[in-house]
Amino acid sequence: MLIGRALAPIALRYLRASSLAKAGLTCAAFGVGILLAANTIAIVMIGAGVSGLGLASIFPINVSLLPHWFGSNTRRSSGVIFSVSNFGGAALGWLVGALSSHFGSLRIGFLVPLVGAISMLVFYLSPAASGDTAN
Helix, strand or coil: CHHHHHHHHHHCCCCCHHHHHHHHHHHHHHHHHHHHHCCCHHHHHHHHHHHHHHHCCHHHHHHHHHHHHHHHHHHHHHHHHHHHHHHHHHHHHHHHHHHHHHHCCHHHHCHHHHHHHHHHHHHHHCHHHCCCCCC
16 A cells, blocks of 8 residues: 555546546455455465555545535535544454354455445446546
């Protein structure tokens, strides 16, 4: 993630913020796919690295796009958004573990971040997320 955060400003010179987010979420979903197919620790590390690289710029981009999405309600909405995002970070890890334990398969648990990345990608592909800030 550190490498991804360092590379994001360079990428934003050439890409719009929403385009970088779409590419990052696609990369993250691909990384989770690698994790799902992994059968060695080396492949797990590659999948985790690809996922982290893809997700590195998502939070900063989302924060930068809040004024576009919420307009004059940004200040009021941002508190709710930050609270919900903290809850998601706590709950999704638990959900991965719960599903893995219930089904006896970590691969089933890894479907949670895959669904999350795909859901966010669908949002970015929707007209509601089409705006950008200046490059």
